[in-house]
Amino acid sequence: MSVTTPSETVALATPDDPATAPASGRRPRRGLIRGILGNRKAAFGAAVLLLFGVVALAAPLLAPGNPSLITAIASQPPSLEHLFGTTAKGQDILALTMHGARTSLLVGFVVGAAATLVGLLVGVASAYFGWVIDDLLSLVTNVFLLIPGLPLLVILAAFLPPGIGTVVVVLIITGWAGSARVLRSQALSIRSKDFVAAAVVTGEHPLRIMFREILPNMASIVMSTFLACVIFGIGAQAGLEFLGLGDASVVSWGTNLYWASNDGALFTGAWWAFVPSGLCIALVAFALAMVNYAVDEVTNPRLRTTKKGRTRA
Amino acid sequence: MSTTPILEVTNLRVEYHGANRQVVAVNDVSFSIGEGEIFGLAGESGCGKSTVANAIMRLLKDPAEITGGQIRFKGRDLLALRGEELRRFRWKEIAMIFQSAMNSLNPVMTIGSQMVDIFTTHEGLSVKQARSRSAELLRLVSIDPVRLDSYPHQLSGGMRQRAVIAMALALEPSLLIMDEPTTALDVVVQQEIMAQISDLQRQLGFSVLFITHDMSLMVELSHRMAVMHSGRLVEMADAELMFDSPLHPYTLSLMNAFPPLTGPRVRLTGLSDSVRAADGSAGSCSFHVSCPPDLANCSGNIPDLREVAPGRFVAEHPRTSIEGTAA
């Protein structure tokens, strides 16, 4: 699991009042995207993500064949023939890492999108309807937030049939609550704005208000929630698989680490067996976090680091 | 009024550095305040009057910067104060009452400890001594000293503002800056507070820089006053005199923004929402939009103050005729 969990981004994404972002009224998109494109952190993050995306897509071309097949002498350190070395079984680690990117990124982004979507539906419904529905949904959200994630993941994954599908479902179940909480508070502050009240008075359909009036004003917060959820998805998947709760036959960064640890890479000195996958997870998570901070800085100028130094006399 | 100036502001200029543009918030402003004098500074929101106050307290920080002029207090150059010197100077010589007492009190500290730390920091008193001094101060503004142990949210709005006044008087400063001290309060409480300040001022004899947009309140309290617009002073004179016969059209419209309670009904003339084009770089007068139509000949920037009668200053173009210079 990595540091930027969905619930922690509460503090990161909305440091003061959730009203900062929509304060600019109803001109959400263009400024946001242009601001992000001009940001150095975002550019770095996007470049890294793009690189990983290309490698993941092109993995069958770059490293043809099944990466799990034993093709070489076991436990070889990096060499020209095997750039990342080989595992204790004799698999090529570069191939495992590239193919691992496919599963890890897929699971990460699917979990991120789904958890954000669930969180968004719950959050916006909660904020729009208020009263009993809000109380109820908030209660469920908070209970899910409170129950410690990893042990819950473990018992859920242990009882469900093993496989990537299970991992995805389990991660969505444990990951949506964080985004729901952030999105609800944001939606709530927009709900209280006059233009929403005006839409209600003119008799617009609730769904239309939710999707046409409230949602467009939440673009930046939805984006940063999504990024945080992807980070959570990739990290938590790796954690689950490391414990042996994934499908050990699927190649992903998490299972690579699981096998490295099981084969005693730490004690045989085979650092090359566990470094690449871990570094990849960290790089992707870091890149996502950078894009996330860029979104934050663009929507909340106060957080920008001013070059001019000291605040105080 | 006494004529020894205690505070002299000369040609003060404050700029805000934005990402792509500079805004001149205070432009070449000069005035002085005598010992024991209450000096009013009026103007609409955003005209730069609070920036003047913060500049005197040296509280401006990035992106605001004092780029010109002088501020002298009892002959000392305030802009030269640094670090520890500045810290000791603040509150001891000049204290300040901020706009909203709710926001200017630390919500998680008791009133008492927020008063005590003034004494412990500046005078090195023990907490016990400081507490008894604080209790006295609260009595001075007619608050029961048991309130020392209350938190700000437990007091009413008026009480909070009086507590802030008590804090401001803690070190018996020679100058008290009040930045819209009663804006957040209802009219009745407002009157009480103003009466109290006026009493205390007579008792203790400190000078006051009183900032507000409420002209009638200001006239009631101040001896002399100045009107500020777009970072410039447009008129400065004896308070009564200015109120009776304002010379600058802006002063007039500002006064008319508050309808009188008695007398015949007159149509209100509002203040136009002029975009401040800083130093006039936009090519048009930053003031002309606020002028009544008969002064259409006014163009260019707001001119410097000119003494048109003893103690009476107005920012006027030579062409503008001044009627009723009844001094």
Added chain:
Amino acid sequence: MRFIVRRLAFYLLAFWVSITLNFLLPRFMPGDPVTRMFAQAANKMQPHQIEQLRQLFGLDERPIWQQYLSYVQNIFTGQMGVSISRFPTPVSEVIGSQIGWTLLLGGTALVIAVVIGNLLGILAAWRRGGVLDSVFPPILVFVGSFPYFWLAMAALYLFGVVLGWFPIRHAFDAGMTPELSWTFLSSIATHLFLPALTIVLVSIGGWMLGMRNTMIATTAEDYILMAEAKGLTNNRIMFRYAARNAMLPSVTAFGMSFGFIVGGALLTEVVFAYPGVGYQLLAAVQGLDYPLMQGIFLTITAAVLVANFLVDIVYVRLDPRVRVS
């Protein structure tokens, strides 16, 4: 007071949800896992132990509501069945013998990370654009991007295996008997160092940035300006006025992120073979030890809920506005 009662009710509700989830999972999931477990373990169990486990996992014939009532009763009396992987020790005993190590590791790491992280955040916000504000955050975010368990592996490999500076497994040297002696305590400390360090490194960035951002929002408040006008010393403004207020959201985040940090600590234990419940959890997963898995889940949930409740009590002490309402 009402605040506390309401929070307490909420935690009880959350705990009830966890128990119910625990009850429902084996009953509504496809029966295989539990059947597999019985196939594997039944031959070594006594009849009454089998009966107890059958009841816990819903393989008896009683109506579901009766099962539920007796299940809840069992949980509250600490009867969570026997562990399969550590047969025949009861689950509660297995957990009881290990929870202490988890609390030691998790608690130490958490306190260090929170204190240092928040201090760094306060200082970074106070000197915007200074070294602390521009150099530390990217580094810490990068370090924080590693999975807990991976950083643990790297630290173990580098400092334990290659350099040999620190022991690589367990909580104290083999052959030592727990006692209150200097050698034993120092053995505990050296074993604690690396696992705690990795948890601190991964989690500290989140604290620092969270605190930095709330602190920046706080320094824009009027009461900071007034404190400055009052001529208070820099330190007093920074801590008593700014940080004291910025701390409040941080305290709430503290409670909320507790569950995540526990998760990280569990995985770290696995890497270091640290004898806490996390390491046991791995053994339970590998040994299809469902009673133990469920027991660990409930215990950790309970611990997190209790911790959150303590945080609430602290919060009430810290924020006078909650105290009255």
